[in-house]
Amino acid sequence: MSATNAYSFFQSVERSFDKAAKFTKWDLGILEQIKACNSVYQMRFPVKRDNGNIEVIEAYRVQHSHHKAPCKGGIRFSNEVNQDEVMALASLMTYKCAIVNVPFGGAKGGIKINPRNYSLYELEKITRRYTSELVKKNFIGPGTDVPAPDYGTGEKEMAWIVDTYASLKPGEIDAAGCVTGKPVTQGGVRGRKEATGLGVFYGIREVCNMEVVMKRQGLATGIEGKTVVVQGLGNVGYHSAKFFREHGAILIGLAEYEGAIFKADGLNEEEVFQHRKATGSILNFPGATNLAKNTDALEMECDILIPAALENVINGENAPRVKAKIIGEAANGPCTPEADEIFVKKGILCVPDMYLNAGGVTVSYFEWLKNLSHVRYGRMEKRFTENLNTHILGQIEELSGKKVSEMEKEFIMHGPDEVDLVHSGLEETMIAATREIMDIWLSNPGIPDMRTAAYVSAINKVANSYVELGIFP
Ligand code: NAD
Numbered sequence: 001m002s003a004t005n006a007y008s009f010f011q012s013v014e015r016s017f018d019k020a021a022k023f024t025k026w027d028l029g030i031l032e033q034i035k036a037c038n039s040v041y042q043m044r045f046p047v048k049r050d051n052g053n054i055e056v057i058e059a060y061r062v063q064h065s066h067h068k069a070p071c072k073g074g075i076r077f078s079n080e081v082n083q084d085e086v087m088a089l090a091s092l093m094t095y096k097c098a099i100v101n102v103p104f105g106g107a108k109g110g111i112k113i114n115p116r117n118y119s120l121y122e123l124e125k126i127t128r129r130y131t132s133e134l135v136k137k138n139f140i141g142p143g144t145d146v147p148a149p150d151y152g153t154g155e156k157e158m159a160w161i162v163d164t165y166a167s168l169k170p171g172e173i174d175a176a177g178c179v180t181g182k183p184v185t186q187g188g189v190r191g192r193k194e195a196t197g198l199g200v201f202y203g204i205r206e207v208c209n210m211e212v213v214m215k216r217q218g219l220a221t222g223i224e225g226k227t228v229v230v231q232g233l234g235n236v237g238y239h240s241a242k243f244f245r246e247h248g249a250i251l252i253g254l255a256e257y258e259g260a261i262f263k264a265d266g267l268n269e270e271e272v273f274q275h276r277k278a279t280g281s282i283l284n285f286p287g288a289t290n291l292a293k294n295t296d297a298l299e300m301e302c303d304i305l306i307p308a309a310l311e312n313v314i315n316g317e318n319a320p321r322v323k324a325k326i327i328g329e330a331a332n333g334p335c336t337p338e339a340d341e342i343f344v345k346k347g348i349l350c351v352p353d354m355y356l357n358a359g360g361v362t363v364s365y366f367e368w369l370k371n372l373s374h375v376r377y378g379r380m381e382k383r384f385t386e387n388l389n390t391h392i393l394g395q396i397e398e399l400s401g402k403k404v405s406e407m408e409k410e411f412i413m414h415g416p417d418e419v420d421l422v423h424s425g426l427e428e429t430m431i432a433a434t435r436e437i438m439d440i441w442l443s444n445p446g447i448p449d450m451r452t453a454a455y456v457s458a459i460n461k462v463a464n465s466y467v468e469l470g471i472f473p
Contacts, residue, residue: 007337009088009311015337017091020455023447026463034094034462037087038105039063043133047126050119057111059130061139061147064090064106067465070143071107072097072361074150074181075130075157077123080310081110088311089150089332092354093361095458098465100358100433102365107145109134115152127157131164140165142177142372148364149181151310154235155193158182177371180364189367189377191422192360197239197308198423199359200330201247202430204304207326207351210438217325217349219303224248227302229324231255231294232309233273233282236330236357240306241269249304254282255297257309261288262300298322307334314339322348329353344448352451354458355433362429366422377418385415 007015014035021031041061046054060083063071073093076086086108094106111130115123134140140147140161149158158181166175176187184190191198205223207213214221228249230241233256245251250266258281261267267288276282283290291297298305298314305324307313308331314322316338327343327350329335335343335350343350370377390413397403404412416424441453 008084009333010084010091012312012333012337013088013091016340016451017095017455017459019337019448020452020459023444023452023456024459024463026459030463030466031459033466034065034067034459035091037062037064037090038066039139040083040087041134041137041139042083043130045129045133047122047129050122057113057126057129059109059111059133060086061109061134061145062086062090062107063139063145064108065094065462066105067094067462067469068097068103068105070104070141071145072102072104072148072180072364073107073109074148074360075109075111075153075161076150077111077113077115077152077157078310079112079114081112085311086110092332094462095455096354096358097361098458098461099355099437099454100362100429101461102358102361104146104361104365107147108150109147123157124160127160128164131161132168135165135168140178141169142172142174142368146177146364146368147179148360149235151234155181155183155188158188159186162186174372177368180367181360182367187367187371189363189370189422190417190419191426192363192367193235194239194242195363195422195426196236196330196357196360197241198243199362199426199430200236200240200306200308200328200356201243202359202427203356203434204244204326204328204351205247206431206434207349207438212442213349213438217347219325225250226304227252228304228306229253229255229297229300229302230269230306230308230330231260231297231313231334232307232331233269233276234308236360237306237308238269238273240308240328240330244304244306245269252302253291253297253300255291255294255309256282257294259283260291260294260297261285262291262297263288300324304328306330310334312336316342319343320346322346324348326351328356330357332357340449340451350449350451352454354451355437355454358433359426359430362426363422366425377421378416382415382417386413389413389415 089108097104161179165178182188226249228244230237299321301323304326306328311333313334315336319339319342437454
């Protein structure tokens with residue numbers, strides 16, 4: 001808990017849950033069961049550093065809900081990791097999966113380290129040891145609990161995890177499904193890396209296409225020409241920025257932990273990324289203005305603000321100074337309940353994390369299904385679709401006597417590749433979830449904000465699955 005927040009992260013999640021529970025019909029017992037973290041595993045293990053010193057590492061895995069199997073949730077490497085944070089993130093995963101109809105219970109893992117302070121070899125040792133600790137307690141496996149990348153982790157950590165798991169479970173045919181976010185060569189799925197950022201884009205685009213909502217925000221419909229500020233140029237922030245810019249939005253601000261930059265006519269995230277790689281900082285980017293503090297980016301005048309770094313960055317202290325018209329919570333828990341109340345008063349639309357950043361888990365679900373089916377998406381139908389389309393097009397050309405241009409022909413005949421199917425599945429998921437939440441919100445005038453509507457959707461779905469399981473009458 002910090003001076004700017006009256007609640008811990010987990011308490012914030014519980015508070016948002018309670019606020020929404022009032023708009024559901026479920027009794028207290030069911031609500032308490034949905035809210036509780038089912039299993040919390042806290043561990044300590046030693047690692048020998050490159051300099052010969054032994055360091056004791058603190059780590060966690062929390063399974064919030066067993067109403068569906070397996071549990072699912074990322075692994076975070078950060079100095080800020082603690083039990084409360086992992087419990088909060090695991091709970092959000094349960095609600096997130098329910099909202100986007102991904103049949104998993106929520107989980108989360110965390111290792112309390114700053115990965116920047118460790119060599120590649122040390123990180124590999126820590127990741128492999130963490131995995132074997134999870135195996136020992138049956139906290140990982142394609143049918144029990146399936147981790148994924150989160151803050152501070154990526155493909156390489158997931159590759160170490162699957163390799164460790166497979167070597168400890170020889171002959172387990174579905175071992176590749178023990179973790180998602182793997183490199184494609186290790187059983188990953190094409191489209192996973194950009195999935196969360198792309199999902200953020202699809203979700204906000206759907207909101208921006210809703211005339212009634214845009215009217216309320218005093219904005220025109222569509223993405224084109226909207227000004228966007230992104231905090232965090234990691235996996236989620238980079239890809240969110242990329243898709244907004246590619247679809248005509250103007251990326252006027254970017255923030256990283258070392259500072260923030262502003263450019264009225266638009267930044268290019270890849271150029272800033274390369275500049276940071278070369279100089280070690282996003283600051284002093286050619287043509288851009290440096291801001292005094294990195295948090296100044298959150299207070300910039302813009303249409304859409306995308307916090308894509310860590311939790312609690314917009315709180316009771318700075319929320320009154322936020323000038324964005326829409327906040328898209330790409331990170332988990334970037335806005336506190338105090339901030340939510342201020343947004344309602346100021347008319348700022350906050351599109352909540354628990355569904356907006358569900359692109360990662362949605363595509364993780366596709367990856368897990370691919371691992372269990374042992375076949376690449378599109379392998380069976382690509383050639384068939386291309387042959388069929390060629391035939392149909394030939395018939396149309398013959399009957400109409402008109403020829404289609406080579407470029408159009410290529411587009412029409414194209415059979416789906418894995419990445420096409422993954423992106424299309426993600427787009428459908430994000431559009432459907434946005435509409436479902438908006439319907440709940442707009443058809444119930446008592447519900448104060450979109451987050452509460454999202455929780456109502458999640459609570460109803462999790463409670464219903466308990467009822468289906470026969471656990472509650
Ligand atoms: P990442 O480690 O790839 O990137 C995070 C970036 O934020 C880093 O570049 C870091 O330097 C920057 N950052 C840290 N503190 C900052 C500050 N105070 N101001 C500005 N920038 C700061 O992590 P990620 O995977 O992109 O995750 C970011 C957020 O999105 C987390 O909250 C995570 O839980 C959430 N999320 C990630 C995924 C996923 O698929 N990776 C899925 C769902 C949610």
